[in-house]
Amino acid sequence: MLFGRDGEIDLIADFVGGDARFASPVLVLSGEPGVGKTALLDVAADLAEKAGRTVLRATALEYEAKLTYGALNQVLHPLLGRLPSLDEVHRRAIAVICGLEAGSPPGQLIAGAATLALASHAARATPLLFVVDDVAWLDLASAMALTYLARRIREVDIRILVAARSEIENVFVRSGFDAHILAPLSDESADALLADRFPALPANVRGRIRADAAGNPLALLDLPAALEGDPRPLRDPLPLTDRLTSLYAQRLRNLPPGTREMLLFVVLAGAENSLTIENCVPTQEGRIDLPPAEKAGLVRLNPRSGRMEFRHPLIRSAVFELSTSEERRRAHAILAHAFADDPSRRAWHLGQSASAPDEEVARLLEQVSDDLLEAGNSARATAAMLRAAELSPRREDHARRVARAAYLGSLVTGELQESPRLLADARPAPSDAPSLSHVIAAAFHLLNSEGDASSAQRLLIAALDALPGSLDATDEAIVEALFTLMSVGFYAGRSEFSVASRRQLDRIVPEPHEALALLDRAFTDPARADAAVLDRLDAAIDALRFTSNPVQITRVATAGAYLDRVQFALEPLWRVVEDGRRGGAAAKQIEALFLIGNDAYFAGRWDELEQVTDDGLRLCDELGYTLTAAPGRFLRALVDAARGHEVAADRAAEQLLLWAAPRRLYALAAYASHIRCMLELPHGRFESAYRHAASVSPVGALQPFVPHAVWLVFDLVESAIRSGRTEEAAAHLRAVDAAELGARSPRLDLLVNAAGALADPEQWRERFSAALAIEGSERWVFDRARVHLVYGEQLRRAQATAEARLQLAAALDGFRRLRAHPWVERTLRELRASGGGEPGADPLTPQEAAVARLAATGLTNKQIAAQLFLSPRTVSTHLSRVFPKLGIESRGALRDALDHRSELLH
Incomplete structure (x- = not known):
C-alpha cells in the first residue's frame, strides 16, 4: 500500500x-x-x-x-x-x-x-x-x-x-x-504511513520523524529502525540507518575536507543562530569552502536570513553521522568562542565540547535548559538538562538534574513512560534525603500515570514542609512543586487538598509566579475571582502572543477555562499543538487540544471538538497519560450526549467513575455527573438531572475549590424548578448572585440571567429578554439555544403561543445547526404544543426561499425584484426576515445557510 x-x-x-x-x-x-x-x-x-x-x-x-x-x-x-x-x-x-x-x-x-x-x-x-x-x-x-x-x-x-x-x-x-x-508526502500521508507501519511508535517520536523525514518515504520507513532501543529518541539530529546515510555519503565524501568541516558547523550551529555561518569560521580560508556544497545541491543560502540551510533535514543527520566525536567536540568549542556574546548558545556549545565533568559548564547548561523551555524548544531543554547531569561532578547534583530532566520529559515532551528509568538513575543514596526535583518528578508521574493523588500530595507536602521558613518564589523547583500540588488538588476535588495547597502558596515570598497565582484564584475557585483577578488573567492571556513557552501558554489558558477566556488564547494554543506535531511538546499538545475542545464545546464548534479530542485521546493512549485523558473524554461525552449518542456518553461517564472511585478523584466524578445530567435534560427527566447536578456542589452554595459548579448553575436551577424544587432553585440563585457570577463572562451572564428568569414568577419576560440581549452571547450557540427553548416553554405556558413559536424556532435552528437531535426533539414537542410546524417544516415561506436563492447567487435586490416581479423594497423585507430564520447576518453567508437548510429538509 x-x-x-x-x-x-x-x-x-x-x-x-x-x-x-x-x-x-x-x-x-x-x-x-x-x-x-x-x-x-x-x-x-x-x-x-x-x-x-x-x-x-x-x-x-x-x-x-x-x-x-x-x-x-x-x-x-x-x-x-x-x-x-x-x-x-x-x-x-x-x-x-x-x-x-x-x-x-x-x-x-x-x-x-x-x-x-x-x-x-x-x-x-x-x-x-x-x-x-x-x-x-x-x-x-x-x-x-x-x-x-x-x-x-x-x-x-x-x-x-x-x-x-x-x-x-x-x-x-x-x-x-x-x-x-514526485513531491514529498504530505504530513497527513506521512503520519498515516508511520501509524500503519509502526503502530507502537509514540506520537511525539512520530512527529519528530515526520518533521525530519520531510515527506521522504524511505526516511519514514528507516528512521524508526535507527531509533530502536535509543533511550533518548528525540535527540538532535536523529540517527540514520546505513541505507539512509549512504544516500548522501558519497556526495559528502566527494567534497573537499574544508567543505565537510563547514557543513558540520552548519549542523551544530543550529538553525536558530543569529550569525551567518561565516562569523563562526576560525580562518579566512574557510569562508570559501561552502560553494562546493552548494554546487552539489546539499545546501542553499536563505536570502532572507543570510544563513546556509540544508536542502533536506536528512543531510544534516548524514553530516553528523559521518563526522567523528573529536570533530564534533572541536566544532562545538569553536562555536562556543564564536557565541561569546550569547550566553545561552555559548553554554550549549561548551557543554557539547566538554569531555570531562565540569560543574561550571553543568550549571550554565541548567540555565540554558530553562531558557530553551521559555523559547519553546522543549526537546532541547530536556537534552540540555541531561547533558548538565552528565557533566555534574557531585552525585547529588547529577541526581537532581536527572530528576529535573525526567520531570521536563513528563511535563512537556510526552516522555512519561521514560520517567521511571530516569528516576531510578536519580535515586539518592540511602543516607541522603531525596531532592525536591526528584519528589516533583515522582509525584507528577504518580498523578498523571496512575492517578494516585493522595501519594503525590503526601510526597509534595512532606518535601515542602521540610523547607524551613518562607518559600522562595524564584526557586524553580519550589514553583514547579506548587504547580504539581495544585494539579493534585484539582483532580482530587476535595477541599482538604486545596487547603493544603493554599497553605503552601501562602508561604511564598515575595509574590507567587503569575500563572501559579492565576490558577489558584481563577481556575480552582472561579466563583470568587474578583475584578482584579480577571484583569490580571486577561492581561496574562493577551501576553501569550509574545511567548513560545508551551508550559506558560497551557497554564495561563487553563486558568481561564472556567471563566470562558480560552477563546482569547486559541492562537497560542494552536502553536503548541503544531509544535507537538513536529515532535516537540507532546504532553502540552494534549492539554492544548483539550483546551481548544473546551472552547469549541461552548462556541458550538462540535465537529472540531470531536477532531481535537480524538487527537488528544490518541496521544494519551500512546504516551500513557491516563489521567490527562479525563478532560478529553468528558468533553467528547458532552457532545455525544447532546447529539443523541447516549450509549457512548453513558459509557464514558461510567469509565470516569470507575477510574475515579478507588483513587477518590472527585473532579472526575463531577465530570461524570455533568455528562449524566446532560443525558437527562433533553428528555425532560428533571428529577434525575437534578440529582446529578446537585452532586457536584451542594445546592445553595458555590463550594470553594469545586470549580466545576460554575458550569452547572443553569442546569441545576432548570432541573430544580422543573422538578418542583423552587426553594432549592432560589437558594442556589442567591448564592450565584452573592458571588456576582454573571460578571465573570458574557456566557455566564447569559445563563445566570436565564436561570433567574426561570425562578422569577413576575418579571421573567424582561429577564429572559435581557439575557438574550447580552452583548457577545451569540457566540455561545448551545447555551443560547437552550435559553430560547426555556423562554419559549415559559411563553407557551403563559398562553403566548405566537411569541413562544418565535423563541422555539430560534432554539430549533441552533440545535439543528449543532445536530443536537434530542434537543431538537424536545423543541419540536414544544412547537407542536404551541401550534407550530411539524418536524422538518421549512421556516422560510416559498417566496422567502426564492428570494434567498437568488440573493445567494450574488444578484442585487433590484435584479431579484425584476426576476420575481416584485419591488426592491419587498425583496429587502423578505431578506430581513430570512437572515434571522437562517441564523445569519449577511448575504455572504446565504449560500452555506441554504445548503445546510437543504440537508435538514431532506
Missing part, C-alpha cells in the same frame, strides 16, 4: 493503459532519493501486466555506468526469441549487445535502429512497457539507444516509463521529454 500517491497511481494507470491524453510515449518520474520512485515503477509494472502488456525492466547501476550497452542488454533479453524475425544487420547488432555472439559493439545509430526494430516487431503482437530505474547511471550507449527508440515509436503500442533523481541527471528530459516531479 502506497500512502499519498493516489494521484501518481492514477496517472501511471492511464499511461500504461494507453490513454489517448498522453501524446508522448514516455513518462518521466523525477524526485529526490528515497521519495518513492521505485515503488511507483513496481506499481506500474503490476498494472501493465494486468493490462496485458509485456514489461521490459532494467535498473541502471553506478558500477555498470561504463559498461557499454549494459542496461540495454537487461531490458531486451525478454525479446530475444524474436531475433530471427529481424533483418541480418539488426539481428547481429542485438545479438552482440546481448552477448549471444562475439564481435565489436555496434555503433549508436545501428544499435538504436535495431532496438526500434525489435521492440516494434514485438509490440505488434503484445503491447510493451519499458521500465528503467535510476537513468542517471545509464551507460551512454544504452541511453542513446533508448532515447532513439523513444523519439521514433510509430504505429505500435510501446510505452516507456523512467525514473531519475533529478531532471538534470535525466537523459530523457535532456532529450525533450517532460518530467513529472
